[in-house]
């Protein structure tokens with residue numbers, strides 16, 4: 001179960017010359033990995049590519065070889081990839097379904113779609129809410145959450161799917177440094193317990209590099 005991109009290039013549809021170029025990225029051991037990059041360097045494009053958004057939700061031209069958890073990039077629809085790969089993006093409102101009335105229902109949404117037993121769904125909700133310190137929010141309507149609370153709930157939703165690859169695209173942007181440090185420590189533990197690869201995309205890795213097995217920098221679509 002690994003991420004392996006070999007000389008992979010990707011040009012988003014509609015891009016005027018910009019592309020991800022000759023990306024070589026290998027993550028095979030469970031744990032945290034970090035990729036830093038400035039505005040427009042390609043973090044979101046690479047994160048979405050790894051999450052399985054290509055081609056349906058990320059159209060473009062892909063050249064080279066890419067495998068995510070032994071699946072060739074672009075060969076499975078996003079809904080199937082989501083059973084093993086979860087992407088958390090910067091804006092929590094992109095993730096909240098808008099059709100649930102409580103945080104508990106929101107966290108249950110993904111596991112319910114996996115047709116799990118009620119007992120397992122409840123176990124996953126409890127575990128994810130504990131992990132993200134969201135128990136106090138359990139009965140709150142998702143629309144009433146603050147930015148930081150929504151970001152933690154979105155993380156709970158992702159963890160309730162028990163992904164084998166978790167991708168965080170500037171997912172700590174609304175959290176305090178203390179909350180970020182605490183979550184990072186828990187994510188490290190989660191990676192080892194669940195044999196999960198976690199890739200963090202951040203503008204700066206200054207506060208997270210210490211937890212990462214390996215780090216890279218993205219500059220104008222090139223990874224080094």
Ligand SMILES: Nc1ncnc2c1ncn2[C@@H]1O[C@H](COP(=O)(O)OP(=O)(O)OP(=O)(O)O)[C@@H](O)[C@H]1O
Pocket residue numbers: 012013014015016018037038039040041042043044045046
């Ligand atoms: N569909 C598209 N059409 C045109 N240009 C695109 C498209 N998708 C991405 N790009 C361009 O690709 C480059 C990388 O964008 P991306 O969103 O991946 O960067 P980023 O590192 O996440 O930036 P930020 O930190 O500002 O969010 C940008 O120049 C962007 O304008």
